[in-house]
Amino acid sequence: MELDVPTLLMMLVLTPVLIALAMVTVAWGERHEGLQFWAAGLGINALAxxxxxxxxxxxxxxxxxxxxxxxxxxxxxLLAAVLRFQRRALHWPMLLLPPLLLSFALLGLLDNFPLRVVVANLVLAGQTAAILQALYVRRSSTAGRGVALVMAGTALQLLVLLLRAGSGITGALLPQSFLQPGLLQNLTFLSTFAASLITSLGFVFMTKERADEANRRLAALDELTGVANRRSIIAALDRDVGRAIRTRESMAVMMVDIDHFKAVNDTHGHLAGDQVLRCVVDVIQHRIRAQDIVGRYGGEEFLVVLTDTSAQGAQQLAEQLRAAVEATHCTYTGASISVTVSVGVFGGRLEPGDSWDQLIHAADLALYRAKQGGRNRVELAQSLGRVTREGVTSSSPETYPPPLA
Structure with a gap:
């Protein structure tokens, strides 16, 4: 089947231009994630x-x-766009060196068509391989499937460039064949058109997937401390409670509250208080396991969810955390701020019908006893507060804490 070469060329000019205009429109005024560079690359390629x-x-x-x-x-x-997306440094002299070297090389090979074809396509293949390599080495840190599309389109273009370089070596490509229909020319034009579409759509998907991932993180994390926010820590606790009931494994929770935190804010200011919150979180995160999770439950109170952990194990960890916080000096603008924490702990095996709010309530009761006992201490919950046959919880009514001043 013979394809009309002028029509193919028109497609290779108009399609990248339209995609580039769409990219510029989308990226206008937004954070630079490489879309502008990609759009520029498409426009320059259309001009070529x-x-x-x-x-x-x-x-x-x-x-x-x-x-x-x-x-x-x-x-x-296009390589600059990928590097910018990956937030890597752009070395423009190195990026602009291949076009300059290629232009000077072709200037001396104008009368040597076979060698000119080989040199041009090998240089272009090397640049394409550099894009593919940049995507490959950072593929694990790029969320979503957009990167796979870009890599697939880039690999297709690399294959065609190597095929054209080989045709220059074998003499299969003739000087007058560029604007004439033929198998190799049709393959070149169609693959270039397909690669342009695939890689451009893939790059747009990459930027969208990154934005979606950032939004998910913002929705799940506490902005100040970087740990799970109240909603996501409760969701994680609810999930782990269901798993613990199914597997009959022990689990534990800790409620960690910074003692006299209001005094820190009143004495040193709220920015210092923010630094203290981050400092305490850092101490907690360095002493829990990868499968455990800490979240900001509210104010200066943190909830720690410990999977496959007994009450005794959780109590020992809580004591270690308490001692570590006491020994840590949080610094803010040169000032050293010492704080302590009180910790309420619940741990044990769960039964069908138990729920996440029961665990939090039990740990909260223990935290209240720690506060009442003088602060800077750990208290272990005596029971989960399950409902008995008579409809009365196993926790005594007097253990329900009144509001703390």
Whole structure:
């Protein structure tokens, strides 16, 4: 099947331009995630095909030098877009070196068509491989499937460039064949068109997936301390309670409250209080396991969920945390601020019908006793407060804490 070369060239010019305009519109005024560089690369590549298409209407050397030079420059901008997305440093002299070297090399090879084809396609293949390598080494840190699309489109383009370089070596590509229909030219144009669509859509998906991931993190994390917020820590506790009931494994929770935190704010200021919160969180995070989770339950109170942990194990850990916080000096603008914590602990095996709020209530009762006992201490909950057959909880009514002043 013979395809109309002018039509293919028109597609290779108009499609990238339209995609680039859409990208610029989307990225206008937003955080620079590389979309602007990608759009610039598409626009430059479209301009390159304009010069390729004018091969019979302008001076051939101009068409050759500008067409290949701009194609190489476009790849440099696409690599810059990937590096910017990955928040890596951009070294523009290195990025702009391939287009300059290619232009000078082709200037000396204008009369040697086979070698010119080999050199041009190998340089372009090297730049394409650099894009693929940059994506591959950071693929695990890029959320979503957009990166897979970009890698697939880039690999397709790399394969065609290597095929064209091989055709220059074997003599399968003739000087007059660029604007004439043929298997290799059709393959080149169609693969370039497909690669442009696939990689561009993939890059847009990459930026969207990153934004979605950032929104999910903002919705799940406490902005000040970086740990789980109240909603997500309760969701994690609810999930772990269900699993503990199914597996008949022990689990524990700790309610950790900073003692006299209001006095810290009144004496040192609220920014110092924020630093104290972060300091205490850091102490907790360095002493719990990877499978455990800490979240800010409210104010200066933190909830720690410990999977597969007995009451005794949780109590020992709570005592270690209490001692560690007491020994830690939080610094703010040169001032050293010492704080202590009170900890309420519940641990044990759960039964069908137990719920996350019962665990929090039991740990809260223990925390209240720790506060009443003088603070800077750990108290273990005596029971979960399950409902008996008579409809009365196993916790005594007098153990329910009144509001703390």
């Amino acid at each position: 095909y304009v010069f390729f298409g004018l091969r019979n209407d302008i001076s051939p050397p101009i068409s050759i030098l500008l067409g290949n030079g701009l194609t190489s420059l476009a790849l440099s901008y």
